[in-house]
Amino acid sequence: MKDPQSLLNHLCAWVECETTFQRELSAILDTQERAVLAGDAAAVAESVEQVQAVLERAPERAERRVQVFTDLGELWQVAVRFLTLSSIAERFGPCADHLVALRSELRTATADVVRRQRRISKFVATHRRVTRDILEALFGAENGGPLECEGTLLNAEA
Amino acid sequence: MGIQGLNIGLSALRSSRSAMETIGHNLSNANTEGYSRQSVTLGATSPRSVDGLAIGTGVEPEALTRATDTVLNRRIVVQAAKVTRLESMMVGMNSIESFLGEPNGFGIGGLLDGFFNSVSELSASPTDLALRSEVVRSADSLASQFNQLGVQLDEAKADALRRVDFVVDEINTIVDNIRDLNVEIAQFASQGIAANDLLDRRDEALRALGERINITYYEEPAGVRVLAGGQLLASPVSTSHLEVRRDGNGETFLMAEGGTEPVEVTGGEIGGLMEFARDFVPEFQAEMGSLARSMILETSRLHSTGIPPNGGFRHLTASNQLTDSNGNGGFGDEILGNAGLPFDVHEGQLYVNVVSESTGEFATYAIDVDPDQTVSTFLQDIDEIPLLSASIDGSGRFSIVAGGGVRFDFGRRLDPTPDDAGTFGGGRASVGTGSGEPFALSGGDTLDITGSGGPFTVTFSAIDFDDIGAATAAELAGVLNANANLQTAGMRAEIVGDQVFLQSVAAGATETFDITGGSSLGALGLPTGTASGQNAAVEVAIGGTYTGDENGTLTFRPIGDGAVGTTPGLQVEVVDETGTTVATIDVGEGYAPGTAIQLADGLTVSFTFGELSATNNDAFVQSHVANSDTSDILAAFGLNSFFTGSDAASFGVRGDLVDDPFLIASSGSGAKAGNQALLEILALQQDEVEGLDASFMDFYGNSIGRVGFEIDSVQNAVDVEQFLADSLTARKEQVSGVNVDEELVNLIQFEQSFTAASRFIQTINSITDEVMSLI
Numbered sequence: 001m002k003d004p005q006s007l008l009n010h011l012c013a014w015v016e017c018e019t020t021f022q023r024e025l026s027a028i029l030d031t032q033e034r035a036v037l038a039g040d041a042a043a044v045a046e047s048v049e050q051v052q053a054v055l056e057r058a059p060e061r062a063e064r065r066v067q068v069f070t071d072l073g074e075l076w077q078v079a080v081r082f083l084t085l086s087s088i089a090e091r092f093g094p095c096a097d098h099l100v101a102l103r104s105e106l107r108t109a110t111a112d113v114v115r116r117q118r119r120i121s122k123f124v125a126t127h128r129r130v131t132r133d134i135l136e137a138l139f140g141a142e143n144g145g146p147l148e149c150e151g152t153l154l155n156a157e158a
Numbered sequence: 159m160g161i162q163g164l165n166i167g168l169s170a171l172r173s174s175r176s177a178m179e180t181i182g183h184n185l186s187n188a189n190t191e192g193y194s195r196q197s198v199t200l201g202a203t204s205p206r207s208v209d210g211l212a213i214g215t216g217v218e219p220e221a222l223t224r225a226t227d228t229v230l231n232r233r234i235v236v237q238a239a240k241v242t243r244l245e246s247m248m249v250g251m252n253s254i255e256s257f258l259g260e261p262n263g264f265g266i267g268g269l270l271d272g273f274f275n276s277v278s279e280l281s282a283s284p285t286d287l288a289l290r291s292e293v294v295r296s297a298d299s300l301a302s303q304f305n306q307l308g309v310q311l312d313e314a315k316a317d318a319l320r321r322v323d324f325v326v327d328e329i330n331t332i333v334d335n336i337r338d339l340n341v342e343i344a345q346f347a348s349q350g351i352a353a354n355d356l357l358d359r360r361d362e363a364l365r366a367l368g369e370r371i372n373i374t375y376y377e378e379p380a381g382v383r384v385l386a387g388g389q390l391l392a393s394p395v396s397t398s399h400l401e402v403r404r405d406g407n408g409e410t411f412l413m414a415e416g417g418t419e420p421v422e423v424t425g426g427e428i429g430g431l432m433e434f435a436r437d438f439v440p441e442f443q444a445e446m447g448s449l450a451r452s453m454i455l456e457t458s459r460l461h462s463t464g465i466p467p468n469g470g471f472r473h474l475t476a477s478n479q480l481t482d483s484n485g486n487g488g489f490g491d492e493i494l495g496n497a498g499l500p501f502d503v504h505e506g507q508l509y510v511n512v513v514s515e516s517t518g519e520f521a522t523y524a525i526d527v528d529p530d531q532t533v534s535t536f537l538q539d540i541d542e543i544p545l546l547s548a549s550i551d552g553s554g555r556f557s558i559v560a561g562g563g564v565r566f567d568f569g570r571r572l573d574p575t576p577d578d579a580g581t582f583g584g585g586r587a588s589v590g591t592g593s594g595e596p597f598a599l600s601g602g603d604t605l606d607i608t609g610s611g612g613p614f615t616v617t618f619s620a621i622d623f624d625d626i627g628a629a630t631a632a633e634l635a636g637v638l639n640a641n642a643n644l645q646t647a648g649m650r651a652e653i654v655g656d657q658v659f660l661q662s663v664a665a666g667a668t669e670t671f672d673i674t675g676g677s678s679l680g681a682l683g684l685p686t687g688t689a690s691g692q693n694a695a696v697e698v699a700i701g702g703t704y705t706g707d708e709n710g711t712l713t714f715r716p717i718g719d720g721a722v723g724t725t726p727g728l729q730v731e732v733v734d735e736t737g738t739t740v741a742t743i744d745v746g747e748g749y750a751p752g753t754a755i756q757l758a759d760g761l762t763v764s765f766t767f768g769e770l771s772a773t774n775n776d777a778f779v780q781s782h783v784a785n786s787d788t789s790d791i792l793a794a795f796g797l798n799s800f801f802t803g804s805d806a807a808s809f810g811v812r813g814d815l816v817d818d819p820f821l822i823a824s825s826g827s828g829a830k831a832g833n834q835a836l837l838e839i840l841a842l843q844q845d846e847v848e849g850l851d852a853s854f855m856d857f858y859g860n861s862i863g864r865v866g867f868e869i870d871s872v873q874n875a876v877d878v879e880q881f882l883a884d885s886l887t888a889r890k891e892q893v894s895g896v897n898v899d900e901e902l903v904n905l906i907q908f909e910q911s912f913t914a915a916s917r918f919i920q921t922i923n924s925i926t927d928e929v930m931s932l933i
Contacts, residue, residue: 022926029922048918051918051922055918084932085933106929106933107930107933110926110929110930110933111930113926114923114926117919117922117926121916121919124919125916128916
């Protein structure tokens with residue numbers, strides 16, 4: 001069984017890493033939002049690639065988190081699903097002040113991502129609806145079915 | 159996120175949506191004529207000041223701009239006017255070309271050939287009825303084609319002018335549209351809105367107007383001001399409609415409402431239509447009219463002086479009517495040159511032959527014709543010809559009727575026995591004056607003659623002459639024939655040419671008289687001595703057909719005295735009407751009497767045995783006629799004409815010929831199988847015709863060649879101008895056009911990127927939800 005302080009240190013390291021990730025994702029979403037609003041398809045595509053690259057690193061962090069939370073659950077004989085950063089900080093007491101500060105930063109960064117994500121989600125949905133309306137008005141759904149289907153041909157000379 | 163953050167998002171969304179909708183608008187109008195690509199310019203909204211800092215408030219559509227080049231548009235309008243002008247001309251000109259029916263043989267060219275071919279075939283067998291009928295049929299086909307072409311040209315012109323009416327209606331509608339657009343655009347502009355689609359529609363309306371008429375336009379803040387040919391058609395708030403008007407001469411012109419001068423039309427469809435109707439068709443009509451008129455006149459000139467195989471006419475009625483120009487109810491007082499006849503009458507001579515139906519003998523009468531004389535005096539001249547009478551019917555048609563036993567014609571009959579008086583070795587005792595008139599006699603001059611009853615003297619008195627010092631042959635013969643002693647002596651005076659011959663009335667070797675003296679001998683050139691008749695008179699025979707170009711006379715005089723066929727060196731001198739010797743014929747020893755001797759211009763002469771006397775001034779005169787109507791009065795009246803009418807529309811074949819093809823005048827001299835008139839008509843096919851400066855065929859060929867050349871020229875011009883128009887349109891497309899591919903690529907890229915973006919939304923949501931649940 002690992003030393004509790006060592007587990008606290010691993011947890012703080014994960015929170016810092018996750019916060020960095022959320023901030024990085026937030027920055028990318030900010031760029032994507034601007035691209036969407038500017039109608040710059042190329043910039044949107046580029047930002048999507050960046051999101052994809054960032055998300056590719058998510059499983060590693062998730063594994064680290066699961067390991068730390070599992071070890072802490074075993075330490076305190078508590079089911080993992082009942083552990084949160086807040087309850088962990090309470091259990092560690094005053095020695096977890098740093099974790100409390102890190103938790104606050106992570107919450108801020110994640111909330112920012114959620115907010116941007118919702119905005120982008122709304123914008124993208126709106127744009128897609130407008131674009132589909134235009135394309136369907138021009139070519140009609142009967143000519144090829146849903147536009148996202150593979151193999152749909154658009155008569156560019158029409 | 160506060161309210162301000164939400165506003166930023168909404169403004170951005172609205173802006174982006176505007177841009178997307180503009181793309182859609184562009185795509186929707188990609189094929190809309192005259193549509194100009196539009197684009198949204200996005201700009202930052204005004205920042206909000208918070209604690210001295212300028213905080214951004216979002217983005218908004220700043221302007222919706224139209225991609226257009228006004229200079230280019232103006233050039234396109236001008237170019238459109240050039241192209242449509244030429245194209246509308248081409249349509250009309252092509253229709254004219256189709257009317258001509260060349261080269262399928264049914265056009266005038268082929269029918270001219272057909273007519274002349276039929277004349278050629280008839281000239282080989284002038285009495286063949288089938289060939290005569292063919293000449294009439296081919297002539298009728300030719301005339302019908304001229305008639306039809308005349309109608310078709312009139313219709314082509316009328317069609318073009320009807321189209322002008324229609325296009326003017328279109329112009330007025332477009333002009334109203336431009337005014338309405340001016341008003342609408344100005345209303346939007348007053349609200350600070352650029353009405354791009356309306357501006358496009360107005361540009362398109364201007365282009366459509368330019369296609370119909372040459373216009374210039376000026377863009378003003380309140381709208382465009384449009385002028386056509388210097389006349390205002392549309393102002394920013396009003397219009398002036400065009401109206402088609404026609405003047406008394408049938409000329410079509412356009413007037414703008416309220417305008418005082420006609421619109422100067424130089425381009426657009428109307429420009430082409432009016433140029434076609436005003437210039438091209440009338441020019442071609444004039445050419446075809448000239449051709450038809452010349453064909454009628456020239457053919458009729460030749461035919462009217464020809465003679466049908468069965469001889470001359472018992473009666474003839476003119477095809478053309480006189481006009482009672484002074485309205486007094488009669489035609490006789492009309493001046494020939496101004497009597498409403500379709501062809502001009504010139505100063506000249508008309509030869510009229512009166513032919514005995516029983517003997518074929520004829521007498522020729524020359525009538526002087528003056529365009530300034532009245533119709534009545536001409537009628538009287540005809541009336542004065544023995545056995546002919548002339549009249550004018552109530553419709554103004556001139557008629558000539560022959561009395562019993564004779565016919566008349568206007569042919570170039572050749573007198574085969576020109577020495578009827580026997581003054582050239584004839585059987586009568588004969589002596590002629592040594593020279594022709596005028597004779598320089600003096601009052602009281604005498605001529606001493608001894609006849610069968612003894613001597614007598616003829617005394618000349620000035621009272622019997624207009625001018626005894628320049629006495630005419632007719633006056634001299636008149637005085638002599640009136641002399642009782644001369645009559646008692648069995649003598650008479652005969653005029654031959656401008657000479658006067660004293661002759662015994664009877665013929666034979668026993669007939670004699672003596673010129674013994676008198677003071678007039680010198681003036682008259684009479685020899686003294688005995689004149690004797692002879693039993694074997696020299697009979698002169700003229701043969702052949704005169705082929706010369708001029709009317710004239712040949713005077714035959716012996717050189718020396720002697721017998722035809724036996725006297726060595728006996729010659730006959732032939733002089734023309736100017737006194738120029740044109741031939742000297744050996745008729746003495748070695749000449750076989752009766753043998754035809756070839757003279758110039760197709761004539762022959764022969765002499766039978768007998769004595770000739772230069773001493774007694776033997777002579778005879780042969781008249782030959784190249785043109786028996788140098789006045790054109792027959793063609794003008796339409797007497798014995800071939801064609802009738804005076805232009806393409808009235809072109810026809812004389813009804814008498816249609817009813818009886820044997821009336822086609824094939825002979826020039828009256829020979830039954832003669833073909834001189836036909837050959838002369840045939841020569842018109844190639845000979846240059848007065849007034850056309852070309853033969854009929856060449857003139858027609860030049861005319862249709864000109865039509866073809868003009869069509870080619872216009873087609874080339876259309877090609878060039880269309881190329882320029884296409885170039886300008888392509889440039890406009892570059893500036894204003896919607897590139898569908900490009901716009902679609904943009905849309906699809908958006909679609910794809912949004913789809914891609916949406917793929918990660920759920921992932922991110924999962925991550926953030928999970929993280930938030932751990933916090």
